[in-house]
Amino acid sequence: MPLEGRHLGFRYSGGPWVLRNIDISVERGEIVGLAGPSGRGKSTLARMLAGYEQPHEGTVRLDGQALPESGYHPVQLVFQHPEKAVNPRLSMRRILNEGWEPDRAFRTSLGIAEEWLSRYPNELSGGELQRFCVARALGPDTRYLIADEMTTMLDAITQAQIWSAVIGIARERQLGVLVISHERRLLDRLCDRMIEL
Numbered sequence: 504m505p506l507e508g509r510h511l512g513f514r515y516s517g518g519p520w521v522l523r524n525i526d527i528s529v530e531r532g533e534i535v536g537l538a539g540p541s542g543r544g545k546s547t548l549a550r551m552l553a554g555y556e557q558p559h560e561g562t563v564r565l566d567g568q569a570l571p572e573s574g575y576h577p578v579q580l581v582f583q584h585p586e587k588a589v590n591p592r593l594s595m596r597r598i599l600n601e602g603w604e605p606d607r608a609f610r611t612s613l614g615i616a617e618e619w620l621s622r623y624p625n626e627l628s629g630g631e632l633q634r635f636c637v638a639r640a641l642g643p644d645t646r647y648l649i650a651d652e653m654t655t656m657l658d659a660i661t662q663a664q665i666w667s668a669v670i671g672i673a674r675e676r677q678l679g680v681l682v683i684s685h686e687r688r689l690l691d692r693l694c695d696r697m698i699e700l
Contacts, residue, residue, distance in 0.1 A: 507528035582651055
């Protein structure tokens with residue numbers, strides 16, 4: 504069964520609705536694109552599907568059940584700005600191993616150099632740091648990955664390298680992936696189907 508949101512609605516502190524009556528689903532092994540202009544609520548929807556926000560209307564279900572409230576979360580979210588997703592006081596090795604401990608072959612597949620492991624977040628570029636965030640999100644218990652503008656801020660070569668690795672891993676492990684982007688060419692290239700918001 505899929506990761507699905509039914510009749511989702513969300514608003515901040517009683518203000519206007521950011522999203523309302525949204526239906527969305529992603530199946531295992533499927534790469535789905537979510538497109539739409541800025542301000543349409545794409546990131547809010549991503550946070551609801553990953554359990555970071557609770558919808559004010561509707562429900563999010565994983566295999567027909569409510570999202571888990573503890574333990575390793577099977578729905579992982581990778582944000583646009585990796586520096587906001589890591590503890591600046593931890594080494595990259597500790598950050599990477601927070602959820603699981605990927606082996607050298609897995610790290611290499613995502614372009615993570617061994618010498619980066621002893622560094623701290625402020626010693627890495629945005630592309631280098633995002634590779635760690637992606638690796639951390641792709642633990643063995645991950646079933647769905649939500650990529651919220653994951654490579655928007657990166658150069659074209661780094662984008663291509665990261666997406667090639669992620670799509671390869673997703674196909675091999677039958678992960679469901681929701682790719683959120685305003686770049687239609689990227690979505691057309693990567694995704695099995697598209698949703699407009």
